[in-house]
Amino acid sequence: MRHAKKRLQLSRFTSWHKATIKSLARNVIINQSIKTTLARAKASRQMIEKLISLAKENTLFARRQAQKVLGEHKLVSLLFNEIGPRFSKRSSGFTRIIGLGKRRGDDAEMVIFELTEIKKRAAKKPKLAKESKPQPTQPADETVEEKPVKAETEKEKKQEPAVKENPAKDKKPQKKFIGGIRNIFRKKSDSL
Numbered sequence: 001m002r003h004a005k006k007r008l009q010l011s012r013f014t015s016w017h018k019a020t021i022k023s024l025a026r027n028v029i030i031n032q033s034i035k036t037t038l039a040r041a042k043a044s045r046q047m048i049e050k051l052i053s054l055a056k057e058n059t060l061f062a063r064r065q066a067q068k069v070l071g072e073h074k075l076v077s078l079l080f081n082e083i084g085p086r087f088s089k090r091s092s093g094f095t096r097i098i099g100l101g102k103r104r105g106d107d108a109e110m111v112i113f114e115l116t117e118i119k120k121r122a123a124k125k126p127k128l129a130k131e132s133k134p135q136p137t138q139p140a141d142e143t144v145e146e147k148p149v150k151a152e153t154e155k156e157k158k159q160e161p162a163v164k165e166n167p168a169k170d171k172k173p174q175k176k177f178i179g180g181i182r183n184i185f186r187k188k189s190d191s192l
Contacts, residue, residue, distance in 0.1 A: 007043075008039060008042055008043035010039060010040060010043055017043075020040065020043075020044075021043055021044045021047055022047070022069060022070075022071075024036065024040055024041075024043075024044035024048075024113075025044055025047045025048050025051060025069065025070070026070055026072075026075060028044070028048055028095070028113060028114070028115065029048075029051070029070070029075055029078060029079055029083065030075065030078075032114060032115050032118045032119070033112060033113070033114035033115070033118060034112070034113050034114070035100070035110065035111070035112055035113075036110070036111065036113055037103075037108045037109060037110060037111070038097070038099070038108075038109040038110070038111050039108075039109075040113075041097050041111050041113040042097070044113070045095055045097070045113075047069065048094065048095055049092065049094050049095065051066055051069060051070070051079060052079075052083060052084065052087055052094040052115075053094075054066050054079075055079045055080045055083055055084025055087075056084050056087060056088060058080055058084060062080075063076055063080060066079055066080070082119065083115070086115075086117045086119065087117060090116075090117075093116060094115060094116060095113065095114065095115055095116060096113075096114060096115075096116050097111045097112070097113055098111060098112040098114070099111050100112060
């Protein structure tokens with residue numbers, strides 16, 4: 001019997017469910033605030049609260065337990081060095097859920113899921129515009145000499161052979177990348 005086994009399954013298989021919750025926990029630790037659905041936020045809240053409680057203990061065993069969930073040393077060190085000390089005076093209530101309204105496509109309740117004590121990040125410095133190189137300009141004093149255009153006479157026009165150049169026949173068009181791949185995978189019965 002399944003007494004007291006209720007949990008937010010999120011309409012997923014067990015492994016998929018665990019992976020979703022771990023992913024949400026990792027993102028909350030990295031970004032400190034994420035936008036997600038209400039059901040996902042409620043499902044992952046328990047794991048994040050547990051991780052922050054482990055970070056407050058700051059023992060080797062607690063670090064190993066957090067490593068099992070997070071799977072990255074950088075995230076574990078971030079959790080234990082920055083997030084854990086921030087919540088040293090709190091016994092619970094490490095996260096909060098702020099409602100945003102319904103999602104347009106499927107009418108799911110959207111929320112902001114964040115830590116209660118967020119460390120504000122330093123504002124990014126705006127990128128400096130690249131210095132443009134000064135373009136060489138011709139001084140106004142110099143004049144460009146124009147060569148006189150030689151007028152062609154009718155005799156010269158008649159002497160030249162009347163050859164019309166067709167650039168399409170002379171130059172081979174470059175093969176497109178997709179066309180090359182198409183030839184590799186072409187079957188003998190294909191009429192492409």
